Structures are given as structure tokens and as C-alpha cells.
Amino acid sequence: MSKNQAFHRRGFLKTAIAAAAVAGVVSLPSFAYAQSKIKVGLMLPYTGTYAQLGVAITNGFKMAMSESGGKFGGHELEYFTVDDESSPPKATDNANALVTRDKVDVLVGTVHSGVVMGMVKVARDSGTPLIIPNAGAGAATGSQCAPNIFRTSFTNWQPAYPMGKVLADRGIKKAVTLTWKYGAGIEAIEGFKEGFKKAGGTVVKELFLPFPSVEFQPLLTEIASIKPDAVFVFFAGGGGVKLMKDWQAAGLKGKIGLYGSGFLTDGVLDATGSAADGIETTLHYGDGIETPKNKTFRLNYAKTYKLQPDVYAVQGYDAGLLLVAGLKAVKGDMSKKKEFLSAMEKAKIDSPRGAWTMSKAHNPVQDIYLRKVVNGENKVTGVAQKALADPARGCKM
Secondary structure, three states, X not given: OOHHHHHHXXXXXXXXXXXXXXXXXXXXXXXXXXOOOEEEEEEEOOOOOOHHHHHHHHHHHHHHHHHOOOEEOOEEEEEEEEEOOOOHHXXXXXXXXXXXXXXXXEEEOOOOHHHHHHHHHHHHHHOOOEEEOOOOOHHHHOOOOOOOEEEOOOOOHHHHHHHHHHHHHOOOOEEEEEEEOOHHHHHHHHHHHHHHHHOOOEEEEEEEEOOOOOOOHHHHHHHHHHOOOXXXXXXXXXXHHHHHHHHHHOOOOOOOEEEEEHHHOOOOHHHHHXXXXXXXXXXXXXXXXXXHHHHHHHHHHHHHHOOOOOHHHHHHHHHHHHHHHHHHHHOOOOOOHHHHHHHHHHOEEOOOXXXXXXXXXXXXXXXXXXXXXXXXXXXXXXXXXXXXXXOOOXXXX
């Protein structure tokens, strides 16, 4: 074929295709364009002391995403998982790897307050949205708050503060506090003190143990000599079990009231036996919340994982619900970051704990329940304070 013939042939084909297109009859090659995936980075403890908590949060989170269909505007989810080992020194590198290597669209984590502050730094520096499903460090949504940082759990201050008023309203005037000397414990004690003093009570002594020591006996002897009306504590896991057993063995049970943030008795009642009976705590979740949402959640969780859910599973589930609210608003298009963040700010979460909304600092505005250990359960006996928001001191957002 000569060059002129080839030229005229190409021209004829272009003209024919254009004419056919106008007539609506052209059939051009079809191409399947794959929708980009939504990359979710789960940075949680899967080994060590907090492994069980990390698994519960992951279970709850993935259940919420599964219930939503797991697809948004044609965009599927892809998970990238890192075991943070509850190690603050590794936190920044682990979070950076998810952001820079894996290019995740959103970070979800974690349990340990020291680790979460490393995640907060990375989120602030990179602009990557961060959803915190447990760690209660006040600074994350206080002095280090940012438009892309959200919490679906609690601040350490939040569950402890209402117990102060509960005790003062009962005529309790003199209290002692006891905790490990680390961030979470100190913030919880400060919350209780603020609520107790505001309601007319006095903290006569603040006692501390180095973390994670469980040598309680000398401190229990001191408490017995002080003879306060009540003792408020912040402990969790094995430390809480040891304290409650030692409290009973020291003969203080029934003589001096023992109270705490709900983590004291959550997830450990099988290990404590009768030592926990009658202990009252305050927390944003408890056994026996009689709502259709909670009943359905507990049934579905038990069927899916062959386990009973706890507060950590609820927090993971709510982290999923919050992400769903953002993803639905942008139909999975994570390039619309402003709209995505705005939708999460405005979300009303229909949670197993009860409906809650976001504060301006991105903390849950939620009911704090009064619970009592009865027959091996943290039974909800009332609402210690409705719609409580953390004061988020230092947040300038």
C-alpha cells in the first residue's frame, strides 16, 4: 500500500468512526477500569499483655465493616495490619511504614496511650485520618488535637469524673486514691478528684505504685490506718485482679468501699471470683444494656467469633461505624478528604453502648454508666452522667 493510500485509508476510518459515533452505532474496544481500593491500616497489639484487647477491637471493627457490605461506591477495602507490641519506641516507625510504604488511607489504633501518641504525631505530620478505638491519652484529642484525629472510646478522665459525684451524693466525704504511676492512671485519678471535689468531697491521700508492680500489701496497710470512707482506683487486667484479691484477703472488703474506672472489673471477673462481688465502677458500657442494638450486636458477635463481646469489641465496632459514615458520604472516594472528615465529625453513632456523637475535639459525647459486679457480671445499675464530653483542655482546633 502506498503512503497516499494509507493516508486516505486512515482518514476514511476516522471519518467513518466519527459518523458512526454521531449515529450512536459505533462499537469501540471496551476497557475494565478497576476501582482503587480503600486501604485501612490496623495498628494494634496482637502479642503481649494487651493482645486480647487488640483482637477484640479488630473483631468488632471488621464486623461493622462487614455489616456495611465492605464496599463503597465500587471501592473495596484492603487491610494492612501491624502488631504494635504495645511498644512506644516502635510506634512512630510502625505508623510511618503504614503511611509511606503501604499508602494507607486511614489509620486505626491503638490500645496503649504511649503508642497512640506516636500515631498521633504521624497523623498530624502526614494528614492521614486516625481513628483511636481505645487509648485514653488526653493529649491525643487535647493539646495535640487535629481535624483528622478521632476517638471512638474514651479519655482517661471521662469514665472517672462521674464517680466523684456519685460518691459525694451518697454522703462520702473522705477518699483515698490508688493507681500505677503512669499516664493513664494519673489522668483517671485527676478526673475522679475533679468530680469529687466539685461535689464537696476531699481526697486525703494519693497513693501510687510503679507500673506494673502489684505489691499492694504495704499500701493496703496504710489505707487501713487512714480509714477513709472510700478508695478510688485505676487498674486493669492482672493488676486489677491482684488488687481485688488482696483487698479481700486484707479484710478491707465490706469495711471500706472500693470503686474505680470500669477497667478494674472488665474482662477479669472469671479470674477474681468472689473478690469482685459488689464492687462498683463507672464506664461507657456494661452488661445488660437493654436495647435492640446491643442485643443484636452481642448475638452477632458471639455467632461470628464464638466469644462474648466486651467494651473493647464495642469500641472497635464503633470505630468501624464511624469510618462507614465517612466512606458513605464520599462513596469511597478518599480523595475527597474534607467531605470525608466532615461526615465523621457530624456522625451520630448508633452504638451498642447507646447513641453518641462527636465533640468539637473529636471525642465521644456519651453516657457513663454506673455498674456493680453481681453474679460475675458488670451489671448496669444506672447512668452516672448523661452525654458527658471530655473538656479537651489545650485543644485549639
